[in-house]
Amino acid sequence: MPRSGVLPSYLAALPLVALSIGGATAQVAERVVTNPPTLGVQQGVVPRVTLQALPAAPRMTTKKSLDLDIVYTRSHLYNPSTGRDDDVNLRSYTGLGIDPTARFVAPTIEINPGDTVDITLHNKLPVDPSCTGMDMTPDKPHCFNGTNLHSHGLWVSPTGNSDNVLLSINPGVSFQYEYNVPPDHPAGTFWYHTHRHGSTALQVASGMVGALIIRGDRLPTPSAHGDVDTLLKNRDGTPFTERILVLQQIAYACLDKDGNIKVKTEKINGKDVVVAWVCDPGDTGVVEFYADKNGRGLGPQDWAQSGRYTSVNGEVQPTFKARQGAIERWRLIHAGIRDTIQLQFFKLKPGVNAAVALTADATDKFIGDNCTGAPLPYQVIASDGLTMAAAQQTTIDVLQPGYRSDSLVVFPEAGSYCVVNAQVSASSSVTRSAATPRLIGFVDVAPGTAVGGDIRGYVTDNLVAAAETAMPPDVRDAVVADLKNGLRLTRFTPHPDIADADVKGHQYLTFFIDVNADPTKFEVSSTPFDQFDPKSYDPSRVDRILMLGSVDEWQLQSRFVSHPYHIHVNPFQVVKIIDPNGKDVSAPGAVDDADTTSPPDPQYPGLKGVWKDSLWVKSLIPGVAYPKGVYTIVIRTRYERYIGEYVLHCHILDHEDQGMMQNVRIDLPDGQGGTTGMH
Secondary structure, eight states, X not given: OOGGXXXXXXXXXXXEEEEEETTEEEEEEXXXXXXXXXXXXXXXXXXXXXXXXXXXXXXXXXXXXXXXEEEEEXXXXXXXXXXXXXXXXXXXXXXXXXXXXXXXXXXXXXXXXXXXXXXXXXXXXXXXXXXXXXXXXXXXXXXXXXXXXXXXXXXXXXXXXXXXXXXXXXXXXXXXXXXXXXXXXXXXXXXXXXXXXXXXXXXXXXXXXEEEEEOOOOOOBTTBOOOGGGTOBOTTSOBOEEEEEEXXXXXXXXXXXXXXXXXXXXXXXXXXXXXXXXXXXXXXEBOOOSBOTTSOBSSTTHHHHHTOOOEETTEESOEEEEETXXXXXXXXXXXXXXXXXXXXXXXXXXXXXXXXXXXXXXXXXXXXXXXXXXXXXXXXXXXXXXXXXXXXXXXXXXXXXTOEEXXXXXXXXXXXXXXXXXXXXXXXXXXXXOBOOEEEEEEEEESOXXXXXXXXXXXHHHHHHHHHHHSOXXXXXXXXXXXXTTSBOTTSOSSOOOOGGGOOEEEEEEEEEETTSSSXXXXXXXXXXXXXXXXXXXXXXXXXXXXXXXXXXXXXXXXXXXXXXXXXXXXXXXXXEEOTTSOBOOSXXXXXXXXXXXXXXXSSTTOTTOEESEEEEOBSSTTOOTTTTBOEEEEEEEOOSOOEEEEEEESSHHHHHXXXXXXXXXXXXXXXXXXXXXX
């Protein structure tokens, strides 16, 4: 097997398969998912700095130099509504070792703890007249060809030429980022994306995202935790097959002669309703504006209207190749801007091997008719790249924009499975309206090893066997005992819990959209809830000054619809999530049923004690203001190692671009209970 269990190249073949539904047979191309390409390291390259008085030092083994070019890329995306590919011309990342004819997905960046990584960003996009610095109205989308780079989830400095998202790398400019990844950085699943305020959503919707994997080989010791990578092995010592899966919602549109989005409409209740965006043969799809003259673009309703589908590594409704009984590590990265993803697996009815051209309505019926039986259970082991204290078995994993989830998946039977984005309730959805199930793809499972009816027990037995071989003698018994006691991973967690006694201060955050303002304001309040004082983003204002070495407890609410909260640099631990009835719905086994119009929401139960960097802040009833329907989320965080200015924001990225963001600054303590300030 190739290194890290990466799928072998022979699985990339695209044969034709026969599909039989209702007696009709069609030939469709099988689109097989492979992992994204890995960005090549520039061999023998020293940092791009000239030191006239000193000779260039030889490269250390922990120094990596990478180049990312930002260009327009002509490619194609499969359109299930028509059964053919749509041509697209989209902003993208590319670099050394990347096949320009490959499907539309950015390269993966791989890093090890302790690495120093130079990433030179070359903005080769056309000149943009609006990209001459921060606009006088910064919360109006602008500077669509200006950019920068954010290493989402990394614990590195936010200032200078490190993870600094307050820079603008304009067209024609190259800039070298330097990430000094600390040697104690957790291994895990992270990602990178553009973060230039004013153009973030448009560029992410165009595909400017990629996986960023930190690989670790540190074994646990009696005094230190290790990387879960060292445990995830088969009985013969080979690593589990790994799938790096970048989930994108590329909102491309084909334009008419007036520059408006081509649409298909149907009469519904006497009104012309947009049911899909149209690309005719010869058209080229683009992402060039937030809204056309008719108001269609990146709005909350547009993704559902567009008829577009979530892609997986550049493929839409693809096929995954697997083997019965093989435990796989699925590294899922929600790199989209709009659609909530609730991942489920169902057995596909025998005799149905793949999908035909399906509209959204036809997809719903196809799933109901052909994706049958109980959903497959699988084990979630990490959230937002951080290993959890114990693997949690689920049949549905909820991913909001910005989330990552590592799961151990095993298919117990040969045959085919459906990969489904399950039905989403309005309060659980980025779109603010209930969504029907969507088909993400299929899994073609070859015969292999019998699993039996107890999937969790099967995974446990395999991990115990791996631990008995791979773990050092002085911790082996403890690791094995943990695995046998509820698949606990306590020797692999990266952060110690934050106790009540550790908390030194309190922070409050409320998301709010003022729809009565003209234009609508996207705002954040920093004050206690009874002193609500929301403000839109101001790049010259620091909204929070926090103290290095301190520990704060935060309370989060939303007063108008729901939003995914994300903060840079330091992750947080979930303490509790209180529903509008005063019930904590974050404990394992809790039932979040405050929304009586929908089935219980699966996304909060099990989050108590989990470390994350992004979290859904739910307002129960979309469109109804405070106090009705408010959830209160309580989290805790440490401000460690790094000082400087960075941001927190809503990860519905068009909300962030329009003002739902704050500047945060970490200062040194002054020794007298305050901070030193910045000089």
